Amino acid sequence: MPPAPGDRDARREDVSQAVWRILADHGFGGLTLRAVAAEMGVSTGMLMHYFPTKRALVGHALHLLEQHTSARPRRPRPAEGAAALRAVLLDVLPLTPDDAARNRVWVSSWDLALADDGLRADQAGRYVRMRAAIRPHLEAARRLGELPPEADLDRLAATAVAFVHGLVVQALFDAERFPPDTQTAMLDDFLASLLSETPGGSAG
Amino acid sequence: MPPAPGDRDARREDVSQAVWRILADHGFGGLTLRAVAAEMGVSTGMLMHYFPTKRALVGHALHLLEQHTSARPRRPRPAEGAAALRAVLLDVLPLTPDDAARNRVWVSSWDLALADDGLRADQAGRYVRMRAAIRPHLEAARRLGELPPEADLDRLAATAVAFVHGLVVQALFDAERFPPDTQTAMLDDFLASLLSETPGGSAG
DNA sequence: TTACATACCGAACGCTCGTTACGTACCCCC
DNA sequence: GGGGGTACGTAACGAGCGTTCGGTATGTAA
Structure with missing residues (x-):
């Protein structure tokens, strides 16, 4: 995959979907970097390029939860x-x-x-x-x-x-x-x- | 400390109080064997004599919660x-x-x-x-x-x-x-x- | 072609977790 | 006053955690 500079948002979107699947299946208690990485089939190092810390990922997950809530049918x-x-x-x-x-x-x-x-x-x-x-x-x-x-x-x-x-x-x-x-x-x-x-x- | 055979219940009561303090301060997410042992000033090995597994301790914590709830003023x-x-x-x-x-x-x-x-x-x-x-x-x-x-x-x-x-x-x-x-x-x-x-x- | 930044992997670090094994002090009983 | 079982402390194990790091592609720029 080339380092196309515009793909950052798309990648974050991929991460978002994986995070959401983890949350739906195992809740916040099951939200680990390894679980998200495995869900995407990538490495944990890749995750850290988009979310420098676990806390950032948790914050994103909460934001995602709010987003899913407000975007629900x-x-x-x-x-x-x-x-x-x-x-x-x-x-x-x-x-x-x-x-x-x-x-x-x-x-x-x-x-x-x-x-x-x-x-x-x-x-x-x-x-x-x-x-x-x-x-x-x-x-x-x-x-x-x-x-x-x-x-x-x-x-x-x-x-x-x-x-x-x-x-x-x-x-x-x-x-x-x-x-x-x-x-x-x-x-x-x-x-x-x-x-x-x-x-x-x-x-x- | 003597192994007085009647002290088992008293010891479990000590554990209960420590567990409750941990729960009140950090919730179930912070309930770990080491945290309880540190709260009591004892070793984790001692804990395992009274609760053979973590799940037993969690079960006891839930029982304790119900007990505290029904015994509240x-x-x-x-x-x-x-x-x-x-x-x-x-x-x-x-x-x-x-x-x-x-x-x-x-x-x-x-x-x-x-x-x-x-x-x-x-x-x-x-x-x-x-x-x-x-x-x-x-x-x-x-x-x-x-x-x-x-x-x-x-x-x-x-x-x-x-x-x-x-x-x-x-x-x-x-x-x-x-x-x-x-x-x-x-x-x-x-x-x-x-x-x-x-x-x-x-x-x- | 060279130089460099980006994207990502794989492996490892240090830590904490639950759990286990081993050693020892103590009391009861003989 | 020696066994023996109970009650611990100490130390370690293996797994999983968040995090870091070196290496390797792949793109852009000179």
Whole structure:
């Protein structure tokens, strides 16, 4: 293979695909330079030309995970407000094998992320963005009267993310007990109770 | 040190404490025989007398985690129904440093558990038990009229667990943005919307 | 043709891991 | 007061890890 100067990005893309396969099969715990090199059929030295250190490769893997997440096929957003929110949250749940693989990688990254302050901050930022992505739909829902005017949208966004990710974890561990239609029904019930919230809630 | 035959349990208890300190500080990813031995100031050979293999030690660590979880200080259960459910769920949230450490260990164990079929089944069983522990309070709530008669209690239990654990994860990654009172307020809002669910929910 | 930079391989380094073998101190029992 | 089994410490093994390094092609430039 000639050292064509423009191939660097293509090579990094090859590495990305190998990294993703490793992650899907063995999680972040199985992400080693040798495993990636073997997956590509190249040497570890070659890897170091593109990612000077393991940490750089891990960072790239996390970036890749985010990229795969944001580039995943999503349902059309049917409308504004609650219906759109439902579509967004449905796109998070592990309803297909691909979704399950991606979520499995996410969960497996938490062990690393909780142990490293930099990665922890990255993950915190990712959650901030996730909640921010939900907020516009909550605003629309409020505008449409689907939510009471005094609803705390930031808290609602965090609550929705909490419910969805908590459901993801349970579904990953017990796929039999949480088939796609059960997950969907749970989400619909959750949204129904959220949206039927009476102004001036009681508990406190 | 004499080989007093009754000291075996005491020694295992010493090991347990060291294991727990390692888990709290570095998670399951940092649980190595050498780390535990160094924490106790003994040799790795000594460890192997009490846990013949690493897997045995990991199993013990998981058992220890469950033990710490079930033996944690809990608030009094004020009453039946929704109030009791609130207390149960509050006891899960990382409101104190100890709670945070325990939850951090839980999350860090998921990486291992998702990679090993046996451990995954264990974790699935743990979730089954967690939902089963919540169900009686939901039944009481329904009996007290705090829930509509046709509510699906199994699904509600799973939903409550999902919300709480999803909140745990977000709080672990971003403690600043999820101080104890914010977590409590979110839980109260969540419960309020759950309990105000109107019979014959809409979405679906 | 020579000189040089790039791309990559293969092998090795130093380290840590789980695990094992061996030596020794100790207590119990005779 | 000597066996013998238990309870360790010490040291090492082999494997796997991230990383480094020397060598070898292949391209471009003079």
